[in-house]
Amino acid sequence: MSLPTTLPEPVIPRLVGGPTLRWGVLAPGFIAGVFASTLHRNTDQRIAAVASRSAERAETFARSHGIDRSYDDYRALVDDPGIDIVYVAAPHTEHLALATLALEAGKHVLVEKPIAASADEARRIAEAARAAGRFAMEAMHTRFHPRMTVIERLLADGALGELRLxxxxxxxxxxxxDPTSRLYDPALGGGAALDLGVYPLWFHDFVLGAPTRLDVSGTLAVTGVEDQWNATLHHDDGATGEIAATMRTWTPSHAAIGGAEGRIHLDSRHPQPGGFTVYDVRNQPVSRFDDETGVVGTDGLCRQAAWAAQHIADGLLESPLHPLATSIRVLETVDGVRAGLGAAPIGEDAA
Incomplete structure (x- = not known):
């Protein structure tokens, strides 16, 4: 099969003019601010309320983002009848409790990545969503960028031949x-696996699925969390993944897929919106995808909200693009990486 010189068109949600939801935000930290800014700047989705344990923090966030209501109690927000869906933006170790709180109150949820601090906790969120009959999705924004829909089509068509790497x-x-910072605190789910590694591990899963075995090496910080690691992920068909994450240095943050008939190389930084190049078996470029939507960098977080609104309007309880089974499977690999490194247990202080 020859590589296409003309690429499929991306599948892009309507950021304006599509289904809309009334959003609530739990835990208004940094990522919640990024989410709120791009949501209001690039879509007609609107955040109607925010809740924090600190009344002052909630009020400040509400003023900064033009949000009508603020609460100093999470329960008050999930009981608000003017909220359709809750965005959970707390530290990883609080995702299970807050997602369950919202679901049991009858609200849909979009939970910041990783959806939970472990695969077991992710399963419990999925069970809570099924029991409540409400939509639940992990905020893996990378999945919803235009280039991923094009790559998905190329892989489905077998454009690269047998996938090898x-x-x-x-x-x-x-x-x-800083032992007190979220990134280094095991009690808050710190470390380079959950916070950073979930992106390249998701990409590996998107292409090859779950590995049958992994070899991992790396280093631990003074708090016991992994600060740098690399892993080889093995598959029964002979394909492998080479995945790495670090909190110790900037890297190119590239991603690539190698097949028997060609390869795809994603532009840096691969979790964000961007383009990619397709190379043939002679390693010559044959086609190029560029994201021409104008949504760049962290503004890309708005698309996951637009997709969630569309899925809910379609009567779905999960995203067919990013189902809960995928989130669980990726966290199983994250759990394996952390176990292989001997990292400090999540939710516990380092010894």
């Missing part, structure tokens, strides 16, 4: 080693 890594530099 997935490479993906993500690095974050200038992170001070």
């Amino acid at each position: 997935v490479q993906a890594e993500l690095g974050l530099g200038n992170v001070p080693v």
Whole structure:
């Protein structure tokens, strides 16, 4: 099969003019601010209320983002009849409790990635969503960027031939080693696996699915969380994944898929919106995808909200693009990486 010189068109949700929801935000930290800004700037979705344990923090966030109501109690927000869906933006270790709180109150949920601090906790969120009959989705924004829908079609068509290798890594530099910070605190789900590695591990799963075995090496910070690691993920058909994440240095943050008939190389940084190039078996470029929507960088977080609104309007309880089974499967691999490194248990202080 020859590689296509003309690529499929991306599948893009309507950011304006499609179904809309009344959003509530639990835990208005940094990522919640990014989400609120892009949501209001790029879509006609609107955040109607925000809740924090601190009344002052909730009020400040509401003023900054033009939100009508603020609460100093999470229960008050999930009981608000003017809220359709709750965005859970708390630290990883609070995702299970807050998602369950919202679901049991009859609200749909979009839970910041990773959906939970472990695969077991993710399963419990899925069970709570099924019991409540409400929509639940992980906020894995990378899945919803236009280039991923094009790559998905190329893989489904077998454009690269037999898939042999997935490479993906993500690095974050200038992170001070602070035992009290979220990134280094095991009690809050810190470490380079849950916070960063979930992106390249998701990409690996998107292409090859779950590995049958993994080999992992890396280093632990003074708090016991993993601060740098790399893993080889093995599959029964001979395909492998080479995945890495670090909090110790910036990296190119590239991702690539290698097949018998060609390869795809994603532009850096691969979790964000962007383009990719297709190369043939002679390693010559044959086609190029560029994201021409104008939504760049962290503004890409708005698309997951538009997709969630569309899925709910369609009567779905999960996203067919990113079902809960995928979130659970990726966290099973994250659990394996952390266990292989001997990292400090999540939710517990380092010894």
